[in-house]
Amino acid sequence: MIYHDSKVLLEVRGLRATVNGIEILKGIDLTVRSGEVHAIMGTNGSGKSTLAKVLAGHDAYEVTGGSVLFQGSNLLDLAPEERARAGVFLAFQYPIEIPGVANSHFLRLAYNTLQAQRGEEELDPLEFEDFVREKMKLLEMNPDFLDRGVNEGFSGGEKKRNEILQMALLEPRLAILDETDSGLDIDALRIVTKGVNQLASQDNAIVLVTHYQRMLNYIEPDFVHVMRAGRIIKTGGKELALDLEMRGYDWVGVEHRAAVEA
Amino acid sequence: MSAVLQNLVNQPYKHGFVTEIESDVAPKGLNEDIIRLISTKKNEPEWLLDFRLKAYEQWLKMEEPKWPNVRYPAIDFQAISYYAAPKPKQKLNSMDEVDPELLRTFEKLGVPMHERAALAGVAVDVIFDSVSVATTYKQKLAEVGIIFCSISEAVHAHPALVKQYLGTVVPVGDNYYAALNSAVFTDGTFCFIPKGVQCPMDLSTYFRINTEESGQFERTLIIAEEGASVSYLEGCTAPKFDTNELHAAVVELVALDNADIKYSTVQNWYAGDENGLGGIYNFVTKRGLAKGTNSRISWTQVETGSAITWKYPSCVLQGENSVGEFYSVAVTNNYQQADTGTKMVHIGKNTRSTIVSKGISAGHSNNSYRGLVRIAPTAAGARNYSQCDSMLIGDKCGAHTFPYIQVRNNSAKVEHEASTSKIGEDQLFYFAQRGIGNEEAVSMIINGFCKDVFQQLPMEFAVEATKLLGFKLEGSVG
Numbered sequence A: 001m002i003y004h005d006s007k008v009l010l011e012v013r014g015l016r017a018t019v020n021g022i023e024i025l026k027g028i029d030l031t032v033r034s035g036e037v038h039a040i041m042g043t044n045g046s047g048k049s050t051l052a053k054v055l056a057g058h059d060a061y062e063v064t065g066g067s068v069l070f071q072g073s074n075l076l077d078l079a080p081e082e083r084a085r086a087g088v089f090l091a092f093q094y095p096i097e098i099p100g101v102a103n104s105h106f107l108r109l110a111y112n113t114l115q116a117q118r119g120e121e122e123l124d125p126l127e128f129e130d131f132v133r134e135k136m137k138l139l140e141m142n143p144d145f146l147d148r149g150v151n152e153g154f155s156g157g158e159k160k161r162n163e164i165l166q167m168a169l170l171e172p173r174l175a176i177l178d179e180t181d182s183g184l185d186i187d188a189l190r191i192v193t194k195g196v197n198q199l200a201s202q203d204n205a206i207v208l209v210t211h212y213q214r215m216l217n218y219i220e221p222d223f224v225h226v227m228r229a230g231r232i233i234k235t236g237g238k239e240l241a242l243d244l245e246m247r248g249y250d251w252v253g254v255e256h257r258a259a260v261e262a
Numbered sequence B: 001m002s003a004v005l006q007n008l009v010n011q012p013y014k015h016g017f018v019t020e021i022e023s024d025v026a027p028k029g030l031n032e033d034i035i036r037l038i039s040t041k042k043n044e045p046e047w048l049l050d051f052r053l054k055a056y057e058q059w060l061k062m063e064e065p066k067w068p069n070v071r072y073p074a075i076d077f078q079a080i081s082y083y084a085a086p087k088p089k090q091k092l093n094s095m096d097e098v099d100p101e102l103l104r105t106f107e108k109l110g111v112p113m114h115e116r117a118a119l120a121g122v123a124v125d126v127i128f129d130s131v132s133v134a135t136t137y138k139q140k141l142a143e144v145g146i147i148f149c150s151i152s153e154a155v156h157a158h159p160a161l162v163k164q165y166l167g168t169v170v171p172v173g174d175n176y177y178a179a180l181n182s183a184v185f186t187d188g189t190f191c192f193i194p195k196g197v198q199c200p201m202d203l204s205t206y207f208r209i210n211t212e213e214s215g216q217f218e219r220t221l222i223i224a225e226e227g228a229s230v231s232y233l234e235g236c237t238a239p240k241f242d243t244n245e246l247h248a249a250v251v252e253l254v255a256l257d258n259a260d261i262k263y264s265t266v267q268n269w270y271a272g273d274e275n276g277l278g279g280i281y282n283f284v285t286k287r288g289l290a291k292g293t294n295s296r297i298s299w300t301q302v303e304t305g306s307a308i309t310w311k312y313p314s315c316v317l318q319g320e321n322s323v324g325e326f327y328s329v330a331v332t333n334n335y336q337q338a339d340t341g342t343k344m345v346h347i348g349k350n351t352r353s354t355i356v357s358k359g360i361s362a363g364h365s366n367n368s369y370r371g372l373v374r375i376a377p378t379a380a381g382a383r384n385y386s387q388c389d390s391m392l393i394g395d396k397c398g399a400h401t402f403p404y405i406q407v408r409n410n411s412a413k414v415e416h417e418a419s420t421s422k423i424g425e426d427q428l429f430y431f432a433q434r435g436i437g438n439e440e441a442v443s444m445i446i447n448g449f450c451k452d453v454f455q456q457l458p459m460e461f462a463v464e465a466t467k468l469l470g471f472k473l474e475g476s477v478g
Helices: A049-057 A080-086 A104-117 A124-136 A156-170 A186-198 A238-247 A252-262 B001-009 B031-042 B046-061 B100-109 B113-118 B136-144 B150-158 B157-164 B174-184 B425-433 B440-456 B460-475
Strands: A008-019 A022-033 A037-042 A061-070 A088-091 A098-102 A174-178 A205-210 A223-228 A231-236 B024-025 B085-088 B125-128 B130-135 B147-150 B186-193 B203-208 B218-224 B229-237 B245-246 B250-255 B258-266 B279-290 B294-303 B310-312 B314-315 B323-332 B337-346 B350-362 B366-375 B383-393 B398-407 B413-423
Touching: A008 A049, A008 A205, A022 A061, A022 A205, A022 A231, A037 A049, A037 B157, A049 A061, A049 A080, A049 A088, A049 A205, A049 B157, A080 A088, A080 A104, A080 B425, A088 A156, A098 B157, A098 B440, A104 A156, A104 B440, A156 A186, A156 B046, A156 B310, A174 A186, A174 B125, A205 A231, A205 A238, A223 A238, A223 A252, A231 A238, A231 A252, A238 A252, A238 B460, A252 B085, B001 B310, B024 B130, B031 B229, B046 B174, B136 B147, B147 B150, B150 B157, B150 B218, B157 B218, B174 B218, B174 B250, B174 B279, B174 B294, B186 B229, B203 B323, B218 B229, B229 B460, B250 B258, B258 B279, B258 B460, B279 B323, B294 B310, B294 B337, B294 B440, B294 B460, B314 B323, B323 B337, B323 B366, B323 B440, B323 B460, B350 B366, B350 B398, B350 B440, B366 B383, B366 B413, B383 B398, B383 B440, B398 B413, B413 B440, B425 B440
Parallel strands: A037 A205, A037 A223, A088 A174, A174 A205, B125 B203, B186 B218, B203 B229, B218 B250, B229 B258, B245 B279, B250 B279, B258 B294, B279 B310, B279 B314, B294 B323, B310 B337, B314 B337, B323 B350, B337 B366, B350 B383, B366 B398, B383 B413
Antiparallel strands: A008 A022, A008 A061, A223 A231, B024 B085, B125 B130, B147 B186
């Protein structure tokens, strides 16, 4: 939701990044304010997921130009774990399995690390158990998930719910959801998006990276950006997503080229 | 991030100090005279000298095994000293008389001896080079009829028992290194749990190689009579030398009807430096005979040290319904090489075995699992389950699995599962994205990977093993 006078949370200017020497991001500009929901759409290979990973600090990607300010300070100076502790959260497109490490142990460690960072009280295993069970209700998750290995043997939908559970626990300022809708059936999509909506507030912002408009039926974006070949080539309101759903992505490219040539 | 990984896996060896104690060292080389010298020094009975000479005769005819997946220059067996004993200043009657220098060494190693032994509830038979210098708790154990002493002592105090069992599980000519050990073994541990006795505490031996260019050839014999049970812990460290020391031990376990032996090892022999210089050659034969009905033998090992490891703790499941278990974590780093695994030989009906092996390779190391499951024609209804998982850290190390399965009975069931995984940047990134730093992440991943094995270790050992992997792979854990 767009709030009057809300603060700028994320300011991306001319961001360029390469992987293995190949330039993927070719100058991204994006401003996200508190309370807003942004959707970044585009075809495969347009650089959407790369943008998400670069913001989170994955070091397979090299930033070759531009700047990123997060709450006024240089995000690019921070290590990935420092970005997380500063309030940047990435819900992974392909959450990683960590066999043998109990989900509850992992979640508690992540939670307590952030609590320590904020100068807040850490929870012991019993206190945390009560706390996390409440959060799990939001996502209609079975408490059994706590005892299983992190994402170990989880179905695609279970993994995505586990990601949003982490978002619920960590209460990030900026949540980047990388294709959280992919691999979800319609019921799971409804549950996951309901969870995200409940977490959205005036103090945080959400950036959804997605191919399809269907997720946007549940989470209403304030802005829709279309990416193509490493750039944002069009920005509009939620109606843009509906246009894309009906007409595909090609016309945006054609329009963009025409504008560039004119 | 690979630089980070490298720092995490390259922790210095903490036990690499030499203790300045005058040693009684035999001249280098191996021949009948040396064997007679050892036997005389130890004041041994004639039958034991014969045992040694027979082994030596067999050894001369044998060749070093070439099949393990390890590479090393030929060992000059004539350049090794086969007997090294700390010269005691006087005869030892109690722990208070033990050379304080020696005690300080063990203190540095964190061995729970002396008062600490009482607190920890661990009885320790300490082997320093080749001679057992102190045995705690012997008295308390003797009250329930348990014999726990050095094997040299047992040869004199309980000759009939030693003679009855020595070499029955690992015959003198079993393999090259077992034959060598049988010829020159200098000390080791003897443990006898009589019928119906549950050993009231974990028994423990701490081995340590101290003298440069000396081999350590210890011999362990554990017997659990009908209905008896015992848990035995073995820990090993060695000081740092640029040369390679040979360690060729033999461990024999015998379990009679309904007896239960659990043998746990944490091995942290010096592994050589980051360029592969120095380190222990650990060529060990360990075998348990589950002789009686419903008997059980369980091996748990955490192998983190040694330049080269060649070790296959095995179970011969002779008694009906007997059970064999092997739980192993083998960690290699730098230029370490490990070829380790187990043999489960099913002879009796309805015998069952479980193998869980976890190999972790880092640096330029090479880590092989080699395991044999043999179901004899007599082993109707036998079952085996094997699981072999490998984890790679970095891209210059190797992991290999060599399973051998021989089934000669149609009613047997054998299952084998294997996996290989890699601690990759993506895993570390996932942790980092949740605010968890690399060190803690590696520690969690490794401990998760090894969980099935660590759960088998007695409590104090599990803590030690977790710490050791911490030192070895992550840095500040513990």
